[in-house]
Amino acid sequence: xxTIGNLEGPFGYRRDGEGRVVxxxxxxxxxxxxxxxxxxxxxxxxxxxxxxxxxxxxxxxxTDSIGEIEGEISLSELxxxxxxxxxxxxSLFAFFESEIYxxxxxxxxxxxxxxxxxxxxxxxxxxxxxDYVKINFLIQEYDHIDDY
Numbered sequence: 001x002x003t004i005g006n007l008e009g010p011f012g013y014r015r016d017g018e019g020r021v022v023x024x025x026x027x028x029x030x031x032x033x034x035x036x037x038x039x040x041x042x043x044x045x046x047x048x049x050x051x052x053x054x055x056x057x058x059x060x061x062x063t064d065s066i067g068e069i070e071g072e073i074s075l076s077e078l079x080x081x082x083x084x085x086x087x088x089x090x091s092l093f094a095f096f097e098s099e100i101y102x103x104x105x106x107x108x109x110x111x112x113x114x115x116x117x118x119x120x121x122x123x124x125x126x127x128x129x130x131d132y133v134k135i136n137f138l139i140q141e142y143d144h145i146d147d148y
Contacts, residue, residue, distance in 0.1 A: 005118035011041045014143040023138040027112040056141040063099045075132040
C-alpha cells in the first residue's frame with residue numbers, strides 16, 4: 001500500500017492546455033502505480049458514470065532543449081541527451097527547471113522503497129537528482145475520455 005502525499009497539480013486535460021504529468025521512480029517504472037495518482041486527482045464522471053480520463057500511449061513531452069521525449073527514459077539516458085545537445089541546459093536540474101517547472105507540469109516522485117507518492121518541489125528534486133543513476137522518468141498525458 002502506498003502513502004499518497006500532497007498532490008497540488010496543476011492537473012487537467014490536454015485539450016485545455018494541461019494534462020501532462022512527469023513521474024520519477026526510484027527503480028523500474030510501474031505504470032499501474034500512476035493510477036493511484038489519477039484515481040485521486042481525476043474524479044469527474046461522464047454521463048455514463050465512467051471517470052472522465054484517458055491516457056495517451058505513447059505520451060510525449062516536446063522540450064525546447066533536447067526535442068521530444070516519449071514514454072519513459074532513465075535519468076542517465078536523459079543526461080546523455082542533455083550533454084550531447086549544445087543548446088540543452090547544462091545540468092539535470094536546469095532541464096527540470098526549464099522544461100517541467102516553468103511549464104507548470106506536476107512532478108511526482110514515486111518512492112518504491114518507502115511506498116510513497118508525492119509531488120516534489122525544487123529542493124526535494126535536488127536531493128533526488130543526487131542519486132540519478134537509479135531514477136527513471138515517465139511522461140503521461142491525460143485527456144477527456146471522449147477526446148482520445
